[in-house]
Amino acid sequence: MLLEWDDRRFGTGFVEIDTQHKELFRRINLLTEAIQRNSPAKAEAGNLMYFLDDYVHQHFACEEEVMERHHCSACPRNKADHAGFVKSFKELRLAFDREGITPAFIDRIHRDVVEWIENHVANVDTGLRTVAT
Numbered sequence: 001m002l003l004e005w006d007d008r009r010f011g012t013g014f015v016e017i018d019t020q021h022k023e024l025f026r027r028i029n030l031l032t033e034a035i036q037r038n039s040p041a042k043a044e045a046g047n048l049m050y051f052l053d054d055y056v057h058q059h060f061a062c063e064e065e066v067m068e069r070h071h072c073s074a075c076p077r078n079k080a081d082h083a084g085f086v087k088s089f090k091e092l093r094l095a096f097d098r099e100g101i102t103p104a105f106i107d108r109i110h111r112d113v114v115e116w117i118e119n120h121v122a123n124v125d126t127g128l129r130t131v132a133t
């Protein structure tokens with residue numbers, strides 16, 4: 001499943017955060033495509049895993065700072081969700097380094113990355129709408 005941006009569903013009211021989310025969606029889609037090919041592109045998937053690891057840390061820090069600054073009520077839930085994602089993504093990276101692209105890895109990317117980001121942005125990050133001006 002590829003992620004498709006929809007302002008009504010994912011827009012937070014903060015351009016900077018939406019731009020970062022769109023970039024996350026784009027890179028996650030590239031990862032999905034890389035691991036679903038008939039001969040999966042391991043090097044490309046590896047590069048995307050490394051990129052995402054770095055980018056989510058920057059993005060989460062930025063988003064948490066914006067929520068804190070605006071006293072957004074979604075802030076505690078957001079931080080807890082981010083911590084959960086960081087932990088599961090680290091496990092995914094280790095599994096990828098150890099075993100490469102296995103069916104279990106592909107399942108986990110779908111559940112713990114693709115579905116996670118879709119639900120998280122739609123249900124938690126959009127809490128920012130309440131404090132957007």
Ligand SMILES: [Fe+2]
Nearest residue numbers: 063078124125
């Ligand atoms: Fe978030």
